[in-house]
Amino acid sequence: MYLGNGANNHMCGDIDKYMELNESIKGNVIFINHLKVFIKGKCMILIKLKNRSHQFNGDVCCISIVKSNILSLR
Numbered sequence: 001m002y003l004g005n006g007a008n009n010h011m012c013g014d015i016d017k018y019m020e021l022n023e024s025i026k027g028n029v030i031f032i033n034h035l036k037v038f039i040k041g042k043c044m045i046l047i048k049l050k051n052r053s054h055q056f057n058g059d060v061c062c063i064s065i066v067k068s069n070i071l072s073l074r
Contacts, residue, residue: 010057010059010060010061011029011060011061011062011063011066012043012045012060012061012062012063012066013062013063013064013065013066013067018043018044018045018062019043019044019045019046019056020043020044020058021040021041021042021043021062022041022042022043023040023041024041025039025041025042026038026039026040026041027039027061029061029063037063037065038063039061039062039063040062040063040064041062042058042059042060042061042062043058043060043062044056044057044058044060045057045060
């Protein structure tokens with residue numbers, strides 16, 4: 001997982017992490033290298049915190065080409 005202060009969206013590409021995928025939400029994300037990718041929907045993911053507790057994040061864009069989870073710090 002990466003934390004990004006330049007990211008405007010939370011993103012996840014690991015389908016095993018998806019919970020409650022809402023495929024009715026579509027769109028595109030444009031990366032800094034001008035690569036435009038399709039959003040499959042929004043999902044909820046479970047995040048393991050440093051103190052070993054867990055937290056749900058429900059506003060995560062599902063993007064298949066993302067190799068790691070990216071959480072926006074904005």
